[in-house]
Amino acid sequence: MMKIYNTLTHQKEDFKPIEPGKVRMYVCGLTTYDYCHIGHARMLVAFDVVVRYLRAIGYQVTYVRNITDIDDKIIRRASENGEGFGQLTERFIRYMHEDEAMLHVLPPDIEPRATGHIAGIITMVKTLIANGSAYAADNGDVYFSVPGFANYARLSRKHPDELLAGARIEIDETNKHDPRDFALWKSAKAGEPGWESPWGFGRPGWHIECSAMSTTCLGHTFDIHGGGSDLMFPHHDNEIAQSEAATGKHFVNLWMHNGPVRVNDEKMSKSLNNFFTVREVLKKYPAEVIRYFLVASHYRSFINYSEETLQISWDAVERFYHALKGLDTTGVIAALDTGYEARFHAAMQDDFNTPEAIGVLFELAREINRLRNEDAGKAASLAVLLRQLAGLLGLLESDPAEFLRTGSAVDPAAVESLLAQRLAARTAKNWAEADRIRDQLKALNVVVEDRNGVSGWRIERPVQD
RNA sequence: GGCUGGAUGGCAGAGUGGCCAUGCAGUGGACUGCAACUCCACGUACGCCGGUUCGAUUCCGACUCCAGCCUCCA
Numbered sequence: 001m002m003k004i005y006n007t008l009t010h011q012k013e014d015f016k017p018i019e020p021g022k023v024r025m026y027v028c029g030l031t032t033y034d035y036c037h038i039g040h041a042r043m044l045v046a047f048d049v050v051v052r053y054l055r056a057i058g059y060q061v062t063y064v065r066n067i068t069d070i071d072d073k074i075i076r077r078a079s080e081n082g083e084g085f086g087q088l089t090e091r092f093i094r095y096m097h098e099d100e101a102m103l104h105v106l107p108p109d110i111e112p113r114a115t116g117h118i119a120g121i122i123t124m125v126k127t128l129i130a131n132g133s134a135y136a137a138d139n140g141d142v143y144f145s146v147p148g149f150a151n152y153a154r155l156s157r158k159h160p161d162e163l164l165a166g167a168r169i170e171i172d173e174t175n176k177h178d179p180r181d182f183a184l185w186k187s188a189k190a191g192e193p194g195w196e197s198p199w200g201f202g203r204p205g206w207h208i209e210c211s212a213m214s215t216t217c218l219g220h221t222f223d224i225h226g227g228g229s230d231l232m233f234p235h236h237d238n239e240i241a242q243s244e245a246a247t248g249k250h251f252v253n254l255w256m257h258n259g260p261v262r263v264n265d266e267k268m269s270k271s272l273n274n275f276f277t278v279r280e281v282l283k284k285y286p287a288e289v290i291r292y293f294l295v296a297s298h299y300r301s302f303i304n305y306s307e308e309t310l311q312i313s314w315d316a317v318e319r320f321y322h323a324l325k326g327l328d329t330t331g332v333i334a335a336l337d338t339g340y341e342a343r344f345h346a347a348m349q350d351d352f353n354t355p356e357a358i359g360v361l362f363e364l365a366r367e368i369n370r371l372r373n374e375d376a377g378k379a380a381s382l383a384v385l386l387r388q389l390a391g392l393l394g395l396l397e398s399d400p401a402e403f404l405r406t407g408s409a410v411d412p413a414a415v416e417s418l419l420a421q422r423l424a425a426r427t428a429k430n431w432a433e434a435d436r437i438r439d440q441l442k443a444l445n446v447v448v449e450d451r452n453g454v455s456g457w458r459i460e461r462p463v464q465d
Numbered sequence: 466g467g468c469u470g471g472a473u474g475g476c477a478g479a480g481u482g483g484c485c486a487u488g489c490a491g492u493g494g495a496c497u498g499c500a501a502c503u504c505c506a507c508g509u510a511c512g513c514c515g516g517u518u519c520g521a522u523u524c525c526g527a528c529u530c531c532a533g534c535c536u537c538c539a
Contacts, residue, residue: 010469030539043539073537153468158535162467206537228539233468235538259470260533270538296488297478301471302532312477312489319488322502347479355479359487369503431498438500449502456502 002057004224005300005351007232007255008155012351017223018253023054023061026214026252028227028235029111031068032092033077036099037275038290038305039261039268043228045291046258046299048105049393050226053348056392064217065108066210067093069115070203075192085193086115099278102287104394110217114209118195121204121212124246125184125197133245137175140187140200144207146180149241155255156233182238184208207238211246214239220249229257229300259302268305276305286406288395289314295354295393314461316362318404320390323365325400326456327372327383334385335378340364344389354393361390373452404458410444419448419455 002015017023027047030040051063068074069089078085100107114121125142128134133149136142146152152160163180183205188194194201204212214222220243227236236255243251261268268275281290293313297303340360347356364386371379390396405412418437425433438448445460 007469028539031537037539039539041539046539071537156534157468159467163535229469230534230538233534234536258539260539262532267533268538271536275538301478304477309477315490316477316488325502353479356486359479362487366504372503426498429498435499447501450497450500451502458502 002054002349003351004254004256006253007257008252013254015254017059018221021058021060023059023224024218024222025051025061025063025224025226026210026218026222027063027065027108027225028210028231029065029067029108030096031071031073032089032096033074034092035277035279036096037268037277038263038281039228039275040096041099041103041278041281041290042261042294042303043226043258044100044105045103045294045394047226047256049295049299049354050224050256050352051106052392052394053352057345057349062110062218063108064110064112064214066213067096067111067113068206068209069093069113070193071114071206079191095279099282102282103278103291104287104397106394112213112217114204114213117209117213117216118204120216121208122185122195122197124208124212124215124242125204127246128184128242131245133242134184135177136185136199139175140185140202141175141183142185142199143176143181144184144238144242144245145177146182146241147178149245152180152241153233153237155237155240158233158237182207182234184242207235208242210235211239211243215243215247220247220251222252224254224256225252226256226258229259232257256299258299262302262304264306265304281310285310285314286317286398286403288398288403289317291394292317292358295395296358298355299352317395318461320361320365320386320396321398321400321403323368324383324386324396325404326451326454327368327376327380329380329384329387332377332380332384334388335381338364338367338382338385340367340382341385341389348392357389357393361386364389401456401458406459407461408445408459410446410459415441415444415446415457419457422448423455 003012004015005012027043030036047065051061054061070085074085074089078088081088097107125134128144129136129142134142134144153163160180185197185199185202185208186205187200187202192203194203214225225236240251263274263276266272266274289310293310294303296313296316303309340363343360344357347353347360364382368379368382368386371382387396418441422434422437425437441448441457442460446457447460449456449458
C-alpha cells in the first residue's frame with residue numbers, strides 16, 4: 001500500500017485514488033520568463049519520480065503540469081527586452097523543454113498554458129461573481145472576497161485575523177474590500193497585453209489560472225496537487241478558495257509539496273539573485289549527477305546545493321557505474337528473489353523515500369561487485385535489477401563506460417593504442433615502460449584500471465574548488 | 466509576532482523503543498608487478514533538561530538553536 005504525506009492533514013495517508021487504478025495529478029509548473037534554476041529542477045524531478053513510480057506500480061496516471069505564460073513579470077521582462085511577451089515565453093518554454101530532457105524528466109501528459117485557457121478563466125470568474133464570492137472593482141479589476149470563504153488558508157493553517165494584521169496594503173490594492181482579497185482579473189494598463197472580458201481589457205490573476213486549468217483538465221475533484229512548498233501560501237490556499245467557491249465541490253484530496261533548495265546554506269531565491277540555472281550546472285556536472293543529488297534527499301526536506309554536495313553525488317553515481325561496468329547484461333533477466341527489490345519498493349511506498357531506496361541500491365551494487373568474479377551470470381542478473389530499480393528514479397540510464405568518460409576531450413582510439421602498448425610491456429614484465437605509459441595517460445586525465453587481465457580506462461573528473 | 470518543519474558519527478543523509486542504514490572521507494587488511502577499481506574489518510552518532518518504560522536517539526513535556534512561509538518565487 002502506497003503511503004503519501006498529505007500537506008493538508010500533516011500526515012502520511014494510504015493512497016486511494018478516486019477512480020481505482022487511475023491517478024489524476026496536477027502540478028504547478030513554471031512562469032516562463034527566465035531560465036530554469038536548480039529549484040525548478042528539484043520540483044520537476046521530484047514529481048517526475050512520483051509519476052514514474054505510480055506508473056511502475058500499475059497506476060494509469062494523467063499528469064498535468066501547467067505553464068504560466070502571462071503575468072506581471074513576463075510583461076515587464078518583455079518590455080525591457082523590447083519584444084512581445086509571446087516571443088519571450090516561447091523562447092523560455094523551449095529552453096525549459098530542453099532542460100527537462102537533459103535531466104531525463106518525462107514530459108507531462110498535458111501541459112496547459114494560461115493563455116490557452118482565457119475563456120475558461122473568464123467563465124470561472126463570472127461564476128464567482130454570480131455566486132457572491134468575488135466582486136468587480138471600478139477600475140476593471142476583479143477580486144476574490146476572502147472573508148466570504150469559510151476555512152480560508154486551511155492548507156497553510158494561517159489564522160485569518162493574523163493575516164489581516166500582517167497584510168501589506170499597497171497603493172494598487174486600494175480597490176479591495178478587504179486586504180486579504182486577491183485579484184482574479186487585472187485590468188490592463190496602457191500598452192499592456194490582454195484579452196477582452198466582461199470587466200474590460202485585462203489578464204487573469206495568477207491563482208485563477210491554476211484553478212481553471214486543473215478543473216478543465218482533471219475535473220472538479222482530483223487526486224493529487226503538487227508544487228513547491230513556497231507555493232503553499234498564498235497560491236495553493238487561494239486555488240482551494242477559488243475552486244471550491246466556484247464548483248461547490250471538494251477540490252483536491254492530496255497535496256504534495258517539495259522542499260526548497262538552498263545554495264551554500266543560504267536561501268536561494270529570485271530576489272536574492274543567488275540562483276543557479278540548470279544550464280550552468282549542467283556545464284559542470286553530468287545530468288545524472290544532478291538528478292542523483294536531487295533524489296538523494298527526501299523530496300520534502302530542504303537540500304543544499306554546493307560544490308561539495310555535488311562532488312559527493314558524482315562519487316556516488318560513479319560507484320554505481322563501476323558496479324555495472326563490464327557486465328554483459330544483454331538478454332539477461334533480472335534476479336527476482338533477492339529481497340533488494342522488496343526493500344526498494346517498501347522504501348518508495350513509504351512516501352517516496354528515495355534516500356532509503358538508494359541505500360538499498362548501494363547494497364545491491366556491493367553484491368554485484370562481490371559476485372562478479374565468482375558468478376558472472378548472477379552478477380549480470382543483479383545488474384539488470386539494479387538498472388531496473390534505478391530506472392524508476394530516472395537514474396543509471398547511461399552506458400557505464402561512456403559515463404565514466406564524461407567530459408573527456410581525449411581521442412578514445414589514441415587511448416586504446418597506448419593501452420595496447422602498455423599491455424605488451426606488461427606481458428614482457430617491462431614494468432618501467434608500463435608505468436611510463438600509465439603516467440602518460442594520467443597526464444591526459446585518463447585513469448587505467450586493470451581487471452582480470454583486461455585494462456579499462458576512465459576519465460579523472462575535475463574537482464571543483 | 467503567527468504558521469510549518471528541523472537539530473543524527475569528519476561531511477552528506479535515512480531510520481528505529483532494545484540488533485546493520487547507506488554514500489564520501491579516514492584507519493587496518495585482501496587483491497594487484499605497483500597502482501586504480503573492488504572486497505573484508507573498524508569508529509562508544511543521535512541539541513539540552515525532565516518524564517513514561519525493564520530499556521529512548523526513537524514516545525510525552527519544557528528549553529535552546531536553526532530554517533521556510535506570512536512579499537515575486539519550485
